Amino acid sequence: MQKPVNQRAWILVLPVVALVAFSSLIPMMTVVNYSFQDSFGGNDFFWVGLEWYRELLRSERLWDALGRQLLFSFIILMIEIPLGILVALAMPKKGWLASLCLVLMALPLLIPYNVVGTIWQVFGRADIGLLGRVLTDLGISYNYAQNAFDAWVTVIAMDVWHWTSLVALLSYAGLRSIPSAYYQAAKIDQASRWSVFRYIELPKMRGVLVIAVLLRFMDSFMIYTEPFVLTGGGPGNATTFLSIDLVKMALGQFDLGPAAAFSLMYFLVILLISYVFYTVMVTIDKDEAAQ
Amino acid sequence: MSTPVSTHEAPPRKSPPRKTPKRLRLSAIVMTVYLLFLLVPIYWLTIMSFKSNSEILNAFTLFPADFTFENYETILTDPSWYMGYVNSFTYVALNTVISLGVALPAAYAFSRYRFYGDNHLFFWLLTNRMAPPAVFALPFFQLYSSVSLFDTHIAVALAHCLFNVPLAVWILEGFMRGIPREIDETAFIDGYSFTRFFTRIFIPMIAPGIGVTAFFCFMFSWVELLLSRTLTSVDAKPITAIMTRTVSASGLDWGVLAAAGVLTIIPGAIVIYFVRSYIAKGFALGRV
Numbered sequence A: 001m002q003k004p005v006n007q008r009a010w011i012l013v014l015p016v017v018a019l020v021a022f023s024s025l026i027p028m029m030t031v032v033n034y035s036f037q038d039s040f041g042g043n044d045f046f047w048v049g050l051e052w053y054r055e056l057l058r059s060e061r062l063w064d065a066l067g068r069q070l071l072f073s074f075i076i077l078m079i080e081i082p083l084g085i086l087v088a089l090a091m092p093k094k095g096w097l098a099s100l101c102l103v104l105m106a107l108p109l110l111i112p113y114n115v116v117g118t119i120w121q122v123f124g125r126a127d128i129g130l131l132g133r134v135l136t137d138l139g140i141s142y143n144y145a146q147n148a149f150d151a152w153v154t155v156i157a158m159d160v161w162h163w164t165s166l167v168a169l170l171s172y173a174g175l176r177s178i179p180s181a182y183y184q185a186a187k188i189d190q191a192s193r194w195s196v197f198r199y200i201e202l203p204k205m206r207g208v209l210v211i212a213v214l215l216r217f218m219d220s221f222m223i224y225t226e227p228f229v230l231t232g233g234g235p236g237n238a239t240t241f242l243s244i245d246l247v248k249m250a251l252g253q254f255d256l257g258p259a260a261a262f263s264l265m266y267f268l269v270i271l272l273i274s275y276v277f278y279t280v281m282v283t284i285d286k287d288e289a290a291q
Numbered sequence B: 001m002s003t004p005v006s007t008h009e010a011p012p013r014k015s016p017p018r019k020t021p022k023r024l025r026l027s028a029i030v031m032t033v034y035l036l037f038l039l040v041p042i043y044w045l046t047i048m049s050f051k052s053n054s055e056i057l058n059a060f061t062l063f064p065a066d067f068t069f070e071n072y073e074t075i076l077t078d079p080s081w082y083m084g085y086v087n088s089f090t091y092v093a094l095n096t097v098i099s100l101g102v103a104l105p106a107a108y109a110f111s112r113y114r115f116y117g118d119n120h121l122f123f124w125l126l127t128n129r130m131a132p133p134a135v136f137a138l139p140f141f142q143l144y145s146s147v148s149l150f151d152t153h154i155a156v157a158l159a160h161c162l163f164n165v166p167l168a169v170w171i172l173e174g175f176m177r178g179i180p181r182e183i184d185e186t187a188f189i190d191g192y193s194f195t196r197f198f199t200r201i202f203i204p205m206i207a208p209g210i211g212v213t214a215f216f217c218f219m220f221s222w223v224e225l226l227l228s229r230t231l232t233s234v235d236a237k238p239i240t241a242i243m244t245r246t247v248s249a250s251g252l253d254w255g256v257l258a259a260a261g262v263l264t265i266i267p268g269a270i271v272i273y274f275v276r277s278y279i280a281k282g283f284a285l286g287r288v
Helices: A009-035 A051-058 A060-090 A096-110 A113-124 A130-137 A148-176 A180-188 A193-221 A225-230 A242-252 A256-290 B002-049 B053-058 B070-077 B079-112 B118-130 B133-146 B153-177 B181-189 B194-205 B207-223 B226-230 B239-249 B254-275 B279-283
Strands: A037-039 A045-047
Touching (some): A009 A037, A009 A256, A009 B079, A009 B153, A060 A148, A096 A148, A096 B207, A113 A130, A113 A148, A113 B239, A113 B254, A148 A225, A148 B002, A180 A193, A193 A256, A225 A242, A242 B226, B070 B079, B079 B153, B079 B239, B079 B254, B118 B153, B153 B207, B153 B226, B194 B207, B207 B279, B226 B239
Antiparallel strands (some): A037 A045
């Protein structure tokens, strides 16, 4: 079904454009402005051109944070996407049990980010937390505040705890939309459980899975509050991801120039990767509309 | 005679049901383990909120030995605590109203018409959902200070529009796409004006979509910390920021901290309960 061309539709979009321009374009221009200037305090700015960008691209701090960030997002996607699909397949299909599962699963998604951090901070402590205590009693040395590996495990467990339900709910919505005729046809062909999944469920979930990967990638790439509350970016710099580093630079040290240049590069990386996802998503939408 | 008949008949009758319970059992195990994984940390926080501080630090108990409401009393009687909840609710409500108000007509335009630059505009909106709040923390601080909106509820509400408006447009567009365009055309032929059609016919039809969108606006505004903390100091300080302050200041009052955490979970749980039938579709942004 082709949508008609109507330029007056712009009138309907105008409020959104005005609002988002106010809350995004104007601040963004400030950032761009800062990224090319330096100041000795006060309002005395002078032009430094691309100096900040050059300095940042040479600094190990940025590359380390970027490396950690990419590794983190990669691990998160590798765990959460398959686990989310598995949980969605295991969910009851109807009845009060299904509602109960939905409500319980959605619960972590509505907990404020810093409370998520607090929950795991408490849960993992060896003195007062269940997890820390049990692990210590089992003879496993575990201390997320001092050991970098433990800190990583905890941050990843926390994110899996927090966000896998999102992937599961998306996949569940995708599974629910498959007409039962497909399953009946598979039954007549005596298809195995695996081939039902591989040739019916997975292709039908394609659209929602792209959304899931897009959302999870974006959000894990700009994760800030949870690791900040849990470890404060430590031990050392072990869990200092890009956003934590940026906030340290901008609001902690008030290094406006480097922070602004950092912001822009950070944003561009996200934009680039998201654009790829978005293009894929639009193509899938069109494919489905064509069918 | 009866024995051979029963042995003969048993296998075909048995084999199909045997397959299903096995699969069901596996599903049940996966589901149970996953739900336990989700609920145990929440359980730990909840029981901690009912313990006294000395019990938390000195005794390791799976259930509060000395059940106390002291921590909740502290929060509910101290204005510097409970005003945090009031502030949070105020800006979350403001944000939801603003986001829905501007997103509804825009989503309608995107779902019904093609116009100059529509695809670019849609992607530009989405980029704001993708923008790290950390990038905007400092410029927002300066922008809202310069228009003297710093430390007001409306500043946080507007700041959260950065990611909630694009999301609202995205979800609503997905829901509106599911409604056939013939309905609009019929209404216009019947002499409805656009505003009358939109408010009387169209909005009631996508009521579930609006509910889900409101839920998401609530959710993302409620859970956000970085921007709301940066843009407030006293008068509009949200509960989440108050909690982090308490951790860094004393770092000891675990019971009160746990109680404050539990109180932030409750509104979310209530909201989920109301939208539970639409939640899956909502998370798929209406695109199922």
